[in-house]
Amino acid sequence: MIQTLDASRRWRWILPFLGAVVVAYALLAPLTSLDAAQAINLPLLADKVWFRIATIIAMFVVLATAWNIIGGLVGYAAFGNVAFFGIGAYTTGMLIAKAKWPFLLALPLAPIAAAIFAALVGLPLLRLRGHYFAVASLGVGVAVGELVQNLDYGGQPIFGGASGLFLPIFSIDNRGLFFFYLMLGAAAIAIAVTWLVLRSRFGYGLIAIRENEEAAAVMGVNTTAYKVAAFALAAALTGLAGGIFSQWNVFINQDNTFPIEYNVQMILMAMAGGTGTVFGPAAGAILLQLLIQFLSGSLPITLDLPFVPSDARPVLAQIILGLLLMLVVIFAPRGVIDFFGGRSRLSLSYLRRSLRETSI
Amino acid sequence: MADFVQLVILGLLAGGVYVAVGVGFGLVWGVLNIVNLAHGALVIVGAYLTWQLFNTFGLDPFLSLPLVAVALFAFGYALQRSIINRIIRAPLLFTFMLTFGVNLVLINVLLLVFKSDFRSVTTSYSGQGLELGAIVIPYTRLASLAAALLLAAVLAFILNRTRTGLAIQAVAADRDAAQLVGIDLRHLYAFTFGLGAACAGVAGGLITLIQAITPTAGEPYTLQAFVVVILGGLGRVSATVVGGLAFGLVEVFGQSIPGSGSVFANAIAFGLMVLVLVTRPQGLFGRIH
Numbered sequence: 001m002i003q004t005l006d007a008s009r010r011w012r013w014i015l016p017f018l019g020a021v022v023v024a025y026a027l028l029a030p031l032t033s034l035d036a037a038q039a040i041n042l043p044l045l046a047d048k049v050w051f052r053i054a055t056i057i058a059m060f061v062v063l064a065t066a067w068n069i070i071g072g073l074v075g076y077a078a079f080g081n082v083a084f085f086g087i088g089a090y091t092t093g094m095l096i097a098k099a100k101w102p103f104l105l106a107l108p109l110a111p112i113a114a115a116i117f118a119a120l121v122g123l124p125l126l127r128l129r130g131h132y133f134a135v136a137s138l139g140v141g142v143a144v145g146e147l148v149q150n151l152d153y154g155g156q157p158i159f160g161g162a163s164g165l166f167l168p169i170f171s172i173d174n175r176g177l178f179f180f181y182l183m184l185g186a187a188a189i190a191i192a193v194t195w196l197v198l199r200s201r202f203g204y205g206l207i208a209i210r211e212n213e214e215a216a217a218v219m220g221v222n223t224t225a226y227k228v229a230a231f232a233l234a235a236a237l238t239g240l241a242g243g244i245f246s247q248w249n250v251f252i253n254q255d256n257t258f259p260i261e262y263n264v265q266m267i268l269m270a271m272a273g274g275t276g277t278v279f280g281p282a283a284g285a286i287l288l289q290l291l292i293q294f295l296s297g298s299l300p301i302t303l304d305l306p307f308v309p310s311d312a313r314p315v316l317a318q319i320i321l322g323l324l325l326m327l328v329v330i331f332a333p334r335g336v337i338d339f340f341g342g343r344s345r346l347s348l349s350y351l352r353r354s355l356r357e358t359s360i
Numbered sequence: 361m362a363d364f365v366q367l368v369i370l371g372l373l374a375g376g377v378y379v380a381v382g383v384g385f386g387l388v389w390g391v392l393n394i395v396n397l398a399h400g401a402l403v404i405v406g407a408y409l410t411w412q413l414f415n416t417f418g419l420d421p422f423l424s425l426p427l428v429a430v431a432l433f434a435f436g437y438a439l440q441r442s443i444i445n446r447i448i449r450a451p452l453l454f455t456f457m458l459t460f461g462v463n464l465v466l467i468n469v470l471l472l473v474f475k476s477d478f479r480s481v482t483t484s485y486s487g488q489g490l491e492l493g494a495i496v497i498p499y500t501r502l503a504s505l506a507a508a509l510l511l512a513a514v515l516a517f518i519l520n521r522t523r524t525g526l527a528i529q530a531v532a533a534d535r536d537a538a539q540l541v542g543i544d545l546r547h548l549y550a551f552t553f554g555l556g557a558a559c560a561g562v563a564g565g566l567i568t569l570i571q572a573i574t575p576t577a578g579e580p581y582t583l584q585a586f587v588v589v590i591l592g593g594l595g596r597v598s599a600t601v602v603g604g605l606a607f608g609l610v611e612v613f614g615q616s617i618p619g620s621g622s623v624f625a626n627a628i629a630f631g632l633m634v635l636v637l638v639t640r641p642q643g644l645f646g647r648i649h
Contacts, residue, residue: 077453124638130452131395135586136637139630142583146627264460271457315471322464329458330446358450360545 026054027184030177051176055248057289058183059241063262064269064281065190066237069197071267072275074230075210076126077134079263080141084114084235086257088242090148093165093252103170107243114239115232122231126224129213138263145258164253167246179248186244187282190237195278197233206230207276265292272328274335283337295320330355362494367612369497375608376505377566379601381581382588383512384559386600387519389589391532391552393452394444397459399585401466402557404578406432406564408474411573414481421481422503425565429558436557441550448549463582470575478572486569504566509601511562515555516597528552532595583626587633593643602645 030051031037063085070078088110095106125136148159159165172178197203205226208216217223246252265288273284295317331351332338339346385399396402409428413419419427439462447454489498519525530538531548539545563581567573584607592603607629614628636643 071453075451077456079456125634128637128641131389131393132590132637132641134452134456135395135590136634138583139587139633143627143630146624150624264457267453268457271453312472315468318468319465319472322461322468325461325464326443326458329450329454329461330443333447333450333454355446358448358454359446360448360549 030054030180033177034174048176051180053289053293055176055180055183056293057286058180058187059245060266060269060285060289061187061282062183062190062237062241063266064273064285065187065194066234066241067266068270068275068277068281069194069206069234069237070231072270072277072281073194073197073203073206073210074227076227076231077130077267078137078231078234079134079267080137080139080144081234081238081266082258082260082262083141083144084118084238085242085245085262086145086148086254087117087235088114088239089246089252089257090159090165090242091239092243093167093246094159096247097160097165097167103247107240107247110243110246111236111240114242115236118232118235119228122228123224126227126231141258141263142260145254148258149254160253162253164251167250167252169250170247179244182244183241183248186237186240189240191278191282193233193237198278202226202229210276268325268328270335272332272335274337277335277337280335280337284335287336291324292317292321330358333358366495367616368609369495370501371609371612372605373498373501373505373608374612375605376501376508377563377570377604378584378588378607379505379604380508380511380559380563380566381585382592382600382604382607383515383597384556384563385582385585386589386592386594386597387515387559388553388556390594391528392440392444392448392549394448394455394459394553395452395586396553396556397456397582398463398466399556399560400578400580400582401463401470402432402436402560402578403564403567403581404470404573404575405435405466406561407568407573407577408470408479408564408575409561410565410568411479411481414568420483421565421568422507425507425562428561428565432561433554433558435554436560437550437554439557440553441546444553445546445549467575467578474575476574476576478574480572481568483569500569504569507562507566508604511559512597512601515559518555519597524548524551580626584629587629590633590643591636593645596645599643599645603643606644 033047033051063081067078067081070076070081091113092103092106092110095101095109096103099106121140125133125140128136149162151158152161169175170178197206205216205221208219208221209223209226213223242257245257249256266285269284269288270281271284272288273282274280296314297317328335331354333354381399381403384402385396388394388396388399406428409431410421410424413424413427414421443462444455444458447458483500486500487498489496490502491497517525519528527538527543527548528551530541531543531545531552535545538548564578567577567581571577588603588607589600590603591606592599592601610628610632614624617624
């Protein structure tokens with residue numbers, strides 16, 4: 001008994017320590033690519049390929065953490081959050097490409113536009129519960145993407161149409177590095193916002209709604225206002241990521257700013273990490289995005305999978321992702337974050353208990 | 361006027377497929393409380409089975425419908441019994457994600473086996489139609505509508521006139537009470553999901569007649585099944601039939617709007633769905649739960 005306690009104590013500090021080392025490396029290694037660092041012959045610890053992947057990972061940390069605010073804290077299964085990503089991307093993109101605004105001035109308007117849109121659609125949608133809300137939010141996500149691609153005025157597409165929207169390149173030294181830290185800043189904001197919300201009266205109200213909406217209302221929580229505020233907050237963070245994405249990627253269209261699969265990926269990441277927690281969605285986003293990149297063969301470190309021709313690799317990656325999704329849902333419903341901090345240990349009896357809780 | 365009648369007829373005919381896609385989806389949703397995101401994938405599995413039977417044995421798609429239904433029933437039964445039953449008591453997000461995982465696996469296995477080439481079934485009578493003055497009614501579409509209505513009738517018969525069907529309705533009304541009177545939930549859930557999958561398979565068979573198929577062609581059908589079930593209302597086969605036909609009409613009339621009506625097909629459908637959800641959540645003909 002004492003031995004297992006000791007063992008779990010040892011685990012308790014080793015894992016956060018390892019995590020801190022990895023995070024510190026990820027944060028600082030890119031700096032070695034600066035001209036100043038190269039001039040004094042520091043070894044190059046991270047190249048452009050890594051920046052790109054690290055920026056994508058940071059983007060998904062924002063998306064999963066933002067989804068967690070509406071999906072994890074309020075318990076409303078939002079399936080159309082990608083609409084906010086696209087609205088953020090197109091707000092910044094249009095202001096830069098058509099109105100010739102500078103990027104740093106156009107970026108703050110992305111979260112504002114997304115939040116306003118979320119508040120407007122949230123008022124009717126958040127009256128729906130359960131599946132109905134999930135489906136209706138999915139519908140909004142699909143419909144907004146289609147409208148953005150196809151709306152035209154006097155024969156001219158308003159938002160660039162099917163051929164998309166090209167932005168002028170934001171000229172700065174080390175563009176990759178700049179956008180990596182920008183996206184990282186957005187991720188830090190998202191996590192900090194979640195942390196603050198969870199410690200506020202607002203956060204307690206949201207959790208009360210998740211646990212029992214009628215009881216929360218009786219206790220004096222203004223459920224409509226709280227739900228709409230949470231939805232708008234999630235939208236603002238998602239829109240911020242979209243705004244950064246538009247200038248980083250330089251080209252935006254319906255396919256890369258309204259991809260339906262992002263809806264599922266952000267939820268999967270939040271669930272794999274642990275919904276309703278501060279760091280769970282971020283952990284899930286990092287792990288799963290690394291896995292997705294590895295399986296599809298775009299990481300610099302790749303392994304030749306046996307019996308698999310290279311052209312079948314992306315397909316196989318999707319199959320593995322699907323199986324993983326099923327395993328997570330069945331066996332680890334509280335996410336991997338449940339194994340840290342000594343609350344539970346990964347063991348056969350844990351898996352058996354999770355299985356028994358939900359099956360008939 | 362003839363144009364209008366033609367559009368109404370085309371809309372009702374297009375609705376046939378939506379009826380077939382919707383009834384299975386609505387059954388699983390209503391009884392198991394699962395929004396089955398793998399429904400479109402099951403539809404496409406049915407479509408590939410039909411295509412394979414046509415290609416290898418030259419079997420007419422309409423004749424292969426019962427075979428496809430039986431195969432998909434077995435697959436759906438096994439899937440529910442072995443996997444989905446494991447999380448049936450979890451919050452709805454879990455069933456959402458699980459069925460999406462199934463969807464991902466099915467579609468990508470099809471991609472491995474059949475590649476992403478377009479496949480189509482061309483029968484001797486495709487392209488022919490019944491001409492009544494200025495109005496044309498394509499035979500394949502007419503037969504598809506008839507098959508879809510027959511499917512709905514068979515499903516309604518099973519649900520209302522057989523012992524198993526009544527047990528399914530009992531479970532939908534009150535799971536715990538149903539278990540108390542001796543209904544085997546594991547079997548019954550699997551049976552219900554099997555029925556839903558069989559309907560999806562039949563829908564897939566009908567789809568091969570009107571469009572070329574690829575492994576990813578089923579995804580729009582999951583979304584459309586949502587809309588159909590919500591339009592009609594949950595809980596009754598007849599409501600879904602009305603929802604499917606109404607959706608076909610909306611689609612055809614939406615596409616006929618001069619200018620860019622066709623590119624807004626999804627936006628129109630979902631706008632309509634959100635409108636119905638917000639103003640009349642039980643659907644046009646559904647029962648209030």
